[in-house]
Amino acid sequence: MRSTAAGAALAEGGATAPASEEEWRREAQAWGERYNANSSDPQVAVHYAQALRQSGQRAQAVAVLEQASLRNPRNMEVLGAYGRALADVGNYQQALDVLGRAHVPEHPDWRILSAQGAVLDQIGRHADAQRYYETALKIAPDEPTVLSNLGLSYALSKDLPRAEATLKRADACVKKSPGHSRESGKSSFFAKCYPSPPSRQCPFNPPADRAVSGNARSSAGCPCRLRCETACGCRWSPIRRGPSSRRRDHRCARPGPWP
Numbered sequence: 001m002r003s004t005a006a007g008a009a010l011a012e013g014g015a016t017a018p019a020s021e022e023e024w025r026r027e028a029q030a031w032g033e034r035y036n037a038n039s040s041d042p043q044v045a046v047h048y049a050q051a052l053r054q055s056g057q058r059a060q061a062v063a064v065l066e067q068a069s070l071r072n073p074r075n076m077e078v079l080g081a082y083g084r085a086l087a088d089v090g091n092y093q094q095a096l097d098v099l100g101r102a103h104v105p106e107h108p109d110w111r112i113l114s115a116q117g118a119v120l121d122q123i124g125r126h127a128d129a130q131r132y133y134e135t136a137l138k139i140a141p142d143e144p145t146v147l148s149n150l151g152l153s154y155a156l157s158k159d160l161p162r163a164e165a166t167l168k169r170a171d172a173c174v175k176k177s178p179g180h181s182r183e184s185g186k187s188s189f190f191a192k193c194y195p196s197p198p199s200r201q202c203p204f205n206p207p208a209d210r211a212v213s214g215n216a217r218s219s220a221g222c223p224c225r226l227r228c229e230t231a232c233g234c235r236w237s238p239i240r241r242g243p244s245s246r247r248r249d250h251r252c253a254r255p256g257p258w259p
Contacts (some may be wrong), residue, residue, distance in 0.1 A: 018054070027051035035064065042072045046081045058088045069098070076102050080112050087119045095119050110136040114146045117153065126157035144173040 018024045031048035038044060045068035052061035065082035072078050083099035086092075099116050103109040117132035133150040140146060151166035 021055055024051055024055040028055050028057065039067070040071055042068055042075050042078045046077055049081055049085060053085060053088060058085065061085045062089055062091075076109070080109070080115065083112075083119075084115055087115070087122065092119050092123050108135070108139060110139040110143065110146065113139070114143075114149055117146075118149055121149070121153050121156060126153050129153050130157075142169070142173045144170045147173060 018027055028048065028051035031044065031051050034041075034044050035048040045064055049061040049064045049068075052058070052064065062082075062085045065078065065085050068078045069075075069082045079098055079102035083095045083102055086095035086098060096116060096119050099112055099119065103112045113132045113136035117129040117136070120126070120129035120132065130150060130153050133146050133153065136146045137143065137150070147166055147170035151163050151170055154160070154163035154166060
């Protein structure tokens with residue numbers, strides 16, 4: 001049975017990952033064939049669900065991982081993937097419940113802690129989210145994925161000075177990482193690990209329906225721009241809203257926090 005080279009690399013834990021949604025669709029088809037042949041294999045289920053998430057088929061990813069979790073109720077990798085998939089579709093409370101079972105207190109996983117923090121941020125519990133990120137950073141100091149989530153959490157709770165400082169720290173850590181590419185503006189680690197959640201208005205700027213002075217906030221100094229260009233490599237730019245040039249909105253195709 002044929003599987004693409006990128007799919008094989010993911011299965012083996014390599015850094016190579018498809019770069020476009022079309023490539024992820026091909027990955028989903030390849031992993032889907034393997035899943036249909038052996039749906040009881042938890043590794044195949046996790047990789048199939050990842051490809052489904054990345055290609056926008058999030059509800060189907062939840063269904064695949066739900067079955068995998070029923071077959072493998074103590075498989076931490078399956079539970080972690082299932083919790084993230086639930087967060088993708090907005091089932092935040094169930095995601096928290098599942099992620100809470102994806103690691104144990106005596107052996108905490110910083111990735112799961114960060115995912116739990118991201119879900120808490122989604123439901124507005126920013127102080128709780130920040131505690132999870134801080135715990136994750138005790139296990140994985142200077143981990144850029146956690147730092148960037150923590151920075152955006154500060155932004156969402158309107159603590160802009162700490163947000164900007166934390167995002168700059170994340171930026172420095174990404175640039176030191178082996179997967180970072182100055183040409184592409186992103187690290188392969190971010191590209192591999194995170195799906196594309198729905199766009200969100202930048203918390204550093206006023207609502208789109210509120211007129212503000214064109215120079216009230218420099219777009220170049222917006223910490224969300226730093227996060228976007230550092231973490232997801234998108235070509236961030238301010239978007240004008242309405243007929244007046246005084247009305248402005250900042251959007252990114254892939255803002256976090258990312259579970």
